[in-house]
Amino acid sequence: MVQPAKCWNTRASDGTRPRxxxxxxxxxxxxxDNPISAGNQQERPGLEQWVVGFVDGxxxxxxxxxxxxxxxxxxxxxxxxxxxxxxPSRAALDLVxxxxxxxxxxxxxxxxxxxxxxxxxxxKGRSDLRxxxxxxxxxxxxxxxxxxxxEAFATVIRWMDDDxxxxxxxxxxxxxxxxxxxxxxxxxxLESSETIRRPPHLDG
Numbered sequence: 706m707v708q709p710a711k712c713w714n715t716r717a718s719d720g721t722r723p724r725x726x727x728x729x730x731x732x733x734x735x736x737x738d739n740p741i742s743a744g745n746q747q748e749r750p751g752l753e754q755w756v757v758g759f760v761d762g763x764x765x766x767x768x769x770x771x772x773x774x775x776x777x778x779x780x781x782x783x784x785x786x787x788x789x790x791x792x793p794s795r796a797a798l799d800l801v802x803x804x805x806x807x808x809x810x811x812x813x814x815x816x817x818x819x820x821x822x823x824x825x826x827x828x829k830g831r832s833d834l835r836x837x838x839x840x841x842x843x844x845x846x847x848x849x850x851x852x853x854x855x856e857a858f859a860t861v862i863r864w865m866d867d868d869x870x871x872x873x874x875x876x877x878x879x880x881x882x883x884x885x886x887x888x889x890x891x892x893x894x895l896e897s898s899e900t901i902r903r904p905p906h907l908d909g
Contacts, residue, residue: 753804753844757842757847759788760788760842761851762849765789765854766786767787767858767887768783768858768861768882769783778873782865782879783829784834784861784862785827786808786858787828788801788825790824791821791822791823791824792823792824795810795824798824798826804841805838805841806837807833809827810825810826810827811824811826811827812824831866834862839859839862842855853885857885860882881895
């Protein structure tokens with residue numbers, strides 16, 4: 706049986722008791738009508754570790770190098786921190802957003818047999834990633850293999866702050882890092898650059 710990690714039940718000014726805010730580790734949040742804002746985090750000890758556990762299971766740190774003709778080198782580095790949940794568990798995403806202090810919740814339609822839409826808490830802005838997401842997970846480290854993805858993610862964001870993505874050597878370094886993250890897929894940028902550098906085949 707899953708046990709509640711924490712229950713806060715305070716008495717209102719009129720003497721009545723509001724609904725209890727209960728968090729269940731590894732499960733969705735129940736018993737809360739409103740997202741908990743970043744402003745009252747200090748009243749919820751242990752909330753940061755709940756977020757860490759939730760992101761360890763449901764979060765993603767992604768970096769990709771994609772073609773973009775408007776960029777100086779013809780390629781763009783895209784970065785995103787995201788957490789996904791089915792629509793009925795939106796309260797969990799609201800809670801993560803409140804603790805971290807940034808992000809947009811996006812609804813994605815599904816083509817499978819799931820009854821509910823998929824929601825994604827997304828943080829793409831580099832300033833939010835640099836000033837909120839990265840400091841939070843450095844102060845509250847992840848504990849699964851996702852920690853290495855986060856460390857690579859943070860490294861790339863800092864390289865971009867130094868304009869590494871605006872040079873060919875820097876873009877290559879970033880593309881090499883992306884191959885070590887998540888699905889460890891081959892970088893489209895590296896595939897393309899190797900094709901360009903490959904000498905033409907000459908028939909005998």
